Structure formats: C-alpha cells, structure tokens
Amino acid sequence: MPNPFNQQVIEEFRANGGRVGGYFEGARLLLLTTTGARTGAPHTTPVGYYPDGGERVLVIASAGGAPQHPDWFHNLLANPRLTVEDGVFIYEADAVVLEPAERDAVFARAVEADPGWAEYQAKTDRVIPVVALHPIPKDGPPHVNAGSMAEALKVVHDAFRRELRLIRKEFTAAVGTDGTRAPGVPLGAQLRVNCLTLCQGLHNHHTGEELGIFPLLADRHPELTPALDRLRREHERIAELLEELRRAVAQDQQDTDPGRVLSQVERLTTELEAHLTYEEEQLIPLLTSPGASR
Structure with a gap:
C-alpha cells in the first residue's frame, strides 16, 4: 500500500488525466506499478520522468539523495516488466538500467535541466541510477485512460496542452523573457529533446486521426466534410510549424538562436490551441451522441 502522500497523488493523477497539484504541480509525472521484489505484490509509485526523443522515457532513482535506492528500483531489478500510466495511456513496459556511459550523459542532461x-x-x-522504460508493442489501438472516444480526444488534447505549457515555461527560464541569452551559452540538451518529442507526438496523433477517426466520422456524418477538410489543412499547417521547430532545435547547440526558437514555440502554441479547440467543438458533440462508440 502506498504511503498516504503517494496515495493522494495517485488518486488525483488518475482522476484528472495526469494533472496533480501541490508538490508535483507542473511536473512531468508517471505512475509506475512494479512487482514487489520480495512479496510479488503490485506497488504503484508516482515518479518524475524525462522524454527521450522517441517512445522510451527516462526515470531517475534518486530517492532524494538517500543512501539506499528507492523500493521501486529494487522491484525493477527483480522484475523489469511494469505498468506505466502517463495520464493518457496505460501500457506495459520493460525497464532497462542505463550503462555507465549512457547514464552519465543522460544524468548530465537532467542536471542541466534541473540542478x-x-x-x-x-x-x-551511491551512483544514482537512470532507467529507460521501453513500451511493449501490442496489437490494436493503445489503451487510453478514458471512458469514451470523446473523453479520449479531450484527454489527449489536454496532454499536448500541458506539454506545451511546460516547454514554454522551461524555455523562458532558460533564455529569459526577452528570448536572449549570453553569447556562447548553448540551448539546454533536455529542452531540445522535449521539443523533438513533442513534435513526434503531435505528428503521430494527427496521422492517427487522419487514418482512424476522420474516415469514421466522414462515413457516418457527411455534413462534417467541410470541418474535416479544415482540420486536415490545419494538420498540414501545424506540420510545417513542427518541422521548423524540429530543424531549429536539431542544429548544433552553438548555432541555435534562442529567440527564434522561443518565437516558434509561441506561434505553434497559438495555432495548435486554436486547432484543438475547433476540433473539440466540431467532433466531441458527435462522439458523445447516441450510437457513437469507443
């Protein structure tokens, strides 16, 4: 059974699509359910994480600098398979403890983001371990933490909104409110990874919509054709903005113009928010109507 603090965080996380307040407010947070090394019983723990530019995510077994590794890390050493909840998706993953060279590089990236x-x-x-969580491929659609297609759409959109807010906050803290930075100071490596991960996630989401939910709705609701056409055009526009952002943050660190990147993040935020709002206005009423199914 989690301690009272963790249990409160877990309940709030699950009830609010990954959003929590208090100590973890505004943080990237996962719930890890591991198998007890001694008991074999499931244990759920909230942990912070870092994106890693692809499907895997990274967690750090700091235990606040305690002399012993946290219990969840001992559990993963004994049983590397675990369940991950990110507020949107629930999936099985394999935990891999990073070898020293990669661990050191990733930990340095984390320190740059948060001293x-x-x-x-x-x-x-002890050397604080860094663990990579690799999702287990499965057939069929992912398990979304939602009770309907309408709720799933809103949960996914809200996750993108939260991530953009986090990136804007991190970026502003890194470069200053005016978008300037001292000459020769590189843009943070982890901030670059966060931007690239967001770009890939949005690309995957829009691709999935155009292959899945859009054809389904077009077949059931021919009157929706103008709205779907507009959404597809907006996907193309957002793809252009994502590519500009991806190119900017993928440059050599010394060549990155922080002011330009911050401007691109702000522009993407504005256009994406308008797109998500319009999509919700057009699609959610239909997805919640009688006959709509998950």
Missing part, C-alpha cells in the same frame, strides 16, 4: 539532481547526487555515495 537539483546534482544536489541529490552530492548527498549520497
């Missing part, structure tokens, strides 16, 4: 990790490492003699 608190270095403080935790300084408090303990």
Whole structure:
C-alpha cells in the first residue's frame, strides 16, 4: 500500500488525466506499478520522468539523495516488466538500467535541466541510477485512460496542452523573457529533446486521426466534410510549424538562436490551441451522441 502522500497523488493523477497539484504541480509525472521484489505484490509509485526523443522515457532513482535506492528500483531489478500510466495511456513496459556511459550523459542532461539532481547526487555515495522504460508493442489501438472516444480526444488534447505549457515555461527560464541569452551559452540538451518529442507526438496523433477517426466520422456524418477538410489543412499547417521547430532545435547547440526558437514555440502554441479547440467543438458533440462508440 502506498504511503498516504503517494496515495493522494495517485488518486488525483488518475482522476484528472495526469494533472496533480501541490508538490508535483507542473511536473512531468508517471505512475509506475512494479512487482514487489520480495512479496510479488503490485506497488504503484508516482515518479518524475524525462522524454527521450522517441517512445522510451527516462526515470531517475534518486530517492532524494538517500543512501539506499528507492523500493521501486529494487522491484525493477527483480522484475523489469511494469505498468506505466502517463495520464493518457496505460501500457506495459520493460525497464532497462542505463550503462555507465549512457547514464552519465543522460544524468548530465537532467542536471542541466534541473540542478537539483546534482544536489541529490552530492548527498549520497551511491551512483544514482537512470532507467529507460521501453513500451511493449501490442496489437490494436493503445489503451487510453478514458471512458469514451470523446473523453479520449479531450484527454489527449489536454496532454499536448500541458506539454506545451511546460516547454514554454522551461524555455523562458532558460533564455529569459526577452528570448536572449549570453553569447556562447548553448540551448539546454533536455529542452531540445522535449521539443523533438513533442513534435513526434503531435505528428503521430494527427496521422492517427487522419487514418482512424476522420474516415469514421466522414462515413457516418457527411455534413462534417467541410470541418474535416479544415482540420486536415490545419494538420498540414501545424506540420510545417513542427518541422521548423524540429530543424531549429536539431542544429548544433552553438548555432541555435534562442529567440527564434522561443518565437516558434509561441506561434505553434497559438495555432495548435486554436486547432484543438475547433476540433473539440466540431467532433466531441458527435462522439458523445447516441450510437457513437469507443
């Protein structure tokens, strides 16, 4: 049974599509359900995570700099298969502890994003492990933490909104509110990865909509054709903005213009929010009507 603090976070996380307040407000958070190394019983723990530019995500077994690894890490050493909840999707994953060279590079990236990790490492003699979580491929659509297609659409959209807010907040903290930075200071490596992961996630989401939900709705609701045509055009426009952002953050660090990238993030945020709102206005009423199914 989780301790009372963790249990409160878990319940709030599940009830609000991954959104929590208090200590974890505004953080990237996962719920990991591991198998107890000694008991074999399931244990759920909220942990912070970092995107890694692809499907895998990274978690750090800091335990706040305690002398011992956290229980969830010991569980993963004994049973690497676990369940991950990210507020939108629930999936099985395999945990892989990073080898020293990769661990050091990833940990340095995390420290650059949040110096608190270095403080935790300084408090303990153990080398704080970094763990990669690799989703297990499965047939069929992903398991979305939602009770209907309409709710699933809103949950996914809200996740993109949260991630964009986080990236804008991190970017502003890194480069200043005016978008400038001291000469020769590179844009943070983890911030680059966060941007690239967002770009890939939005691309995948829009591709899935055009292959799945759009044809379904077009077949059932011919009157929706103008709205779907508009949404497809907006997908193309957002794809252009994502490609501009991807190219900008993929440059060599010394060549990146922070002001330009921040401007692109702001423009993407504005146009994507308008797109998501319009899509919800057009599609959610139909997805919640009698006869709509998951």
